[in-house]
Amino acid sequence: MPEERAVISWCKVPALNSPPYGSDDPQPLWKNKTSSLSLTRSGNPCKFACVSVEERKLDKDFFPSAPQLLKHPLAIVALVPKDAALFLAGAIAGAAAKTVTAPLDRIKILMQTHGVRVGQESAKKAINFIEAVTVIGKEEGIRGYWKGNLPQVIRVIPYSAVQLLAYEIYKKLFRGKDGELSVVGRLAAGACAGMTSTFVTYPLDVLRLRLAVEPGYRTMSQVALSMLREEGLASFYHGLGPSLIGIAPYIAVNFCVFDLLKKSLPEKYQKRTETSLITAVLSASLATLTCYPLDTVRRQMQLKGTPYKTVLEALSGIMAREGVIGLYRGFIPNALKTLPNSSIRLTTYDTIKRVIAASEKEFQTMTEENRQKHNQANK
Template structure:
């Protein structure tokens, strides 16, 4: 690249030469003596280089021929944030019917009373009930607040995970297994804390009769239960999401990293890896999700996690902690796969665009050098 030199010459008056011999002077005095210029004056010569970074940037014609390079102009953090938001919204909308079924099964005990163990609603029964009472639209009831919530939730979670990984990586740039788990746990708690009131609204809208809109649910909760009701169940939510995201993201990263390089960039590899990581994380953390949902309900008898666990087991048995697990698994597996695969694909596109941009710049530089030589 071309460089431009900037010459600065400044005289400093009243700077005396050292009185001692050159060999006896300090290192600073020797340097000043060596570069001094008559009459005790001192001069300093400094040069600064300025690179013309944009000189070899791709032209409009080159960008039309290589559109991937256009992505290099988008700030990397903004691209990752947007990718997380889009992936989350798409995944939630696709799996909304299964989520509605899961919520009805999870909260059945609180809604029907103490005899819920004898009146447990099954997966097929829940699907039929929604269709009979509410029609096709019923399967997507509560999806709007869920999408509104998932856009910041997914974006914050995936972006925070990348940020926490950078903060926790060692001097060699490597991240330990513990570091990945901590990064995932912190990312999950950060996104949950930011969007939790929307999650409560979505649940109330999905399972409580008589509420038509999200604003109506919010006003009723604020009037009847106070602002604290928007954070009911926050404790088990944080406890549940931290290990879930930690295990999910950590397994996804480690499995992908352990595969041969030629397989790592394939979309089907990301999908399969995401399915494995989501399955293991769901099995470990689902009981806390059931506790969270029952604590979010109006009139819940549970005030703390320690009350909820024995209460659910006493009323519904151990199976009560896994109510709605099948639709949740069917929902979470494609949901997690879509999110992680989309995010992973965008990261790959960003890296590819940076390489393409750099290649064009180097090509333009080489052409300029050849033209100058000629």
Template sequence: MSHRRVEACDSWRPPPVPGHAPALLLRAGNPWGRSCPPCAFASLSVREGGAAAVKAEDVGEEKERTLAQVAAEVSGTKGKMPPVAQLLKHPLALLALVPSSVALFAAGAGAGAVAKTVTAPLDRVKLLMQTHSVRMAGESTKGIGFVQAMAEIGKEEGIKGYWKGNLPQVIRIIPYSAVQLFSYEVYKKVFRRKDGELTVFGRLAAGACAGMTSTLVTYPLDVLRLRLAVQSGHSTMSLVALNMLREEGLASFYGGLGPSLIGIAPYIAVNFCVFDLMKKSVPEKYKSRPETSLATALLSATFATLMCYPLDTVRRQMQMKGTPYNTIFDAIPGS
């Protein structure tokens, strides 16, 4: 059985006299002269088993490490659960025990939920404009404009109507993000080369496959969101889901899945390529600025959305109840 011995000592001593000290100061009683008070020189040494383990020196102050901190590191008690009394006094200290990956995921999910809620009115207007031809089949062939859709929502449903269908979208964020992050790591291993490197094509393929996987898993919530957003009256998410299952069957929850999966790959590819090209074209002195990254990401995402928007319109029309389109080939010319 081995015994561990920890020794600690601290001492205060004047600093050594530099070799280039002026002769005038050396003639005085104080090596540094009477006009200059001696500075405190702290030395702290901790030895385990007779061997020096830690040594910290500080001129003028003892801020960096205390004896208690060093002893805690030596004895291995650092990083354990804080005492109950300390937690009761500072309950937010529990957040320090949350792993960084979990904290980042929770922050991303919360930010996504807030962003979707803020932009929900614009998103509902977009859905009404995309599905107008299907909803008004046989009544009107003319599309609906942005201002007209905004006024129609406020007139028929009031302020709450602008956030109609937002709940399933917010609920969808957490599983969508979780599946996407997990599957992306899996697909990166699949597309990695034999030497362990991941090429640009490999990253694009892994990102596209991860996007398709997360879309497939959470697609029923996306259909529910559309049905709630475009139908008239006030219904709950559970009531709409039960009606869809009873009247249209399980397949109704996956209407328009084809164009959704097809649109993910070009969206990710265009977004990635445009972002990379724009990043390279920015002058070197502006590349490290956060506003540059924000503007580049915004422009690349906007360009990718414009390129893939027709597939999104087809998807929305195929998600509607009573849609005349059975396949993507029927919906593209009909839209």
């Protein structure tokens, strides 16, 4: 009988040297997981060996007690599911940012849509920033600057949740075989996440625009019922094409530049709040400058009685009437709104992620201490 020899085969597992998908933990998998070696026998010398790596799970019997959690309240955050915590953080940050910047958003929309609303024959086809501020204050008072903000706040809650969740999912899908996410993959993930969240919440955006610029309506329900009776269900998706085209590059550039700028800095600066603020302002400014013309097209296509049916028709029509500058009507208030809006949202998201990571670490530390005390007591 010929002599049998053992054969050892090695298989590269890239994920062992990179953080888990969707995680910002810089530690490789093999450093924070439990590894084991399995040997298989069946009456003969061992012919098979398997090295496995699995996530280390904490025993619930050693979870921190109520007094421990009261002494270290940060650890309580670890009891909240991570996705739920990020959902809530995104919702609160988005709602606060939209409310603070609502006046600038209302002014921007008025400047974008003035030419279409007053009609083709009007001598005054455009108004500037100061004129828009004056018109709203004179005709509607202080409350007019926040007109249409409620549907926007309602919209931002599911919008933020869907966008953040979709971004994490798409990042996993676009990772390479080595587990790394390239710049192109990051851009694609951001674009797909932006389009997904826009499609889901688009009807609320149309309602908010109608409520903000069309006289005679006081509530969202009045606008919705009027649109259903007079224009049909399809009216809730007017301008969806340019919205998807516009949001895809905007979110892609915004998220990608934000991530890459932070990663390019020394590690000691990456976790600072001021770093998040600065990188958020830069990424949002670049994305806004690049994608703003499509936002103007979208707004004019959403209006009742709009003469535009396609994106190209709207682009050529706006440029014929007002020139290239017509595509950037309302850019200044939009830029002023984008800076604090993106800064609040992205900085809050970054901060919450750091708090969650710190709470999980503290929770695990107390659990390990309880386990060690239990083992020492039983010796």
